[in-house]
Amino acid sequence: MAKKTYRSMDDFAVACGVSRPTLSKYFDDPSQVKEVTRKSIEAVLKKSNFEPNLFARHLNRKRTKNIGILVPTMADPFYVQVVSLIEIELRGKGYWPVQISSHTRPELEEEAVRTLLSLKVAGAIVAPMGNSSRKFALERLKDAIPIVCFDSPSRFNLPFVGNDNAQSVAAIVQYLCRSGEPPVFLDVPHLVENTNERTESYSATMAREGHSPLVIACDAPPSWEFERLGYEQMNHLLAKGGLPGKTLLCANDRFAFGAMAAAFAAGLKIGRADGCDIRIAGHDDHPLSRYACPSLTTMAQNAPEIAARSVEMLLNLLDEDAAGRKAMPNSVILEATLVMRDSA
Template structure:
């Protein structure tokens, strides 16, 4: 027997013998209504093709069940990993994730803000572009809805969840000093606040360990193509007569991937085993770092906790109907874990 078709919520509510508000309550949370009414609606659903347009219903409300997620790029597996975890956290709590990338471009970050506001999202979890962000765009977003930042804090006094870069860089510098020649630091362009923190932690830790820090600044124009930057920087050093040391600590894993490729192309053997020419380490525990050859020694950010805490902070405000629209400023800083692999 063909299932019945209903064109609207009103039509289906009438067929169920319930009011439109009661039907809306059922689709929001079936536990809100009496069991006998719930069973009546569910029996009618089985006999029909009715599927409510929940997205349109949410847009008609002052506050939707949608949460925006805005990141600089989805080509970086670190963001893919964290965003996937955020999405699962939100779904488990009854919210719908709306994910947008700015593709590392300020004008597209601004456009993404306009899109999220037009969708009437209840709040947003944002990894800002950092120095490249347009202040007016983020100001418009934070004036309208609760916002929590992750990975890199914004210029505004917003809640932030991120890595303890002072702790993580100190831990890997100490390990490299204990296990061999003290590291030279290969820096990336300082487009975000966390890059400054990592560089300063390297300098401070080297001095505490009794060594003179040596930071090699990236000579390329600022870019999110970190693999290319790492490869080109190593090539420049080779062209000038060689590397400044036999242990290199890269500011992030993607830069380390490029550095490793350039070292391999120059005939160097990378690793901590006897007979190797150079040690290379990174930071972040990029999802591909365990599959490089050799596998990359690095610091693992606590991605699951970053996602969980960001969602927790945001929903504290979003779910409180009486609360102010802003999230109370707070910072959740999480320690990273040393992952020792074959590269260093």
């Protein structure tokens, strides 16, 4: 038997024998309506294919339950992982995530801000683009709604959740120094603040370990295509007469993937076993790091905790009852974990 179709919330409310506000209250939280009313609504639901337009209902409110999520790119698995976790956290707490990517383009980041504001989002969780951002874009957003940043802090001293890059890079540098030849650091373009932190931590840790740091800057134009940059940089180094050392620490895993591909193409054997020509390590624990050949030694960021704490901080800011707000730090910095695999 075909289920009955209702064209609108008003039609469905009439069929249930309740008012439109009561129906809205039910879809927000069934426990808010009387048991007899709840059973009446659910009986009609079972006989219909009605689904409330939650997005439209939220837009009609003074304060919506939509939360914006803005990241530079969804081509980076780290952002994919964290955004997915943030969405699950928000939906579990009764909020509707609205995710937008700026595709690493400043004009699209600005457009994304306008879109989020037009959708009346209650707040936003943002991974800033860093140096390439247009300052007034994020400024406009922060002036309108509460914001929490992750991955890279903003220039506006907004609440922030991110990785302790000083700790994580120090940990992997110490491991590499104590397990073999000290590492050379293959840098990436400094597009966001956390890149500067990683380079500085490498140099400071090498000095503490009694070694001279050697940072090789990426000589290509700035780009978020880290695999390509890593491949080209490694080829460039090999073409100049060889590598400056037998242990390479890459600023992130995606750059390391490119460097590993170029080294393999040049006939070099990568790994920590006897007879290998070079060790290569990265940072972030990219989802494919364990499946590289050889598997990549790296530092694993605490993505679940980054997502959970970002949501917690934002919802605390959104609490309309000031007395109910928790006393929370303006920034949460999380330690990463060394993951030793075959590449170094």
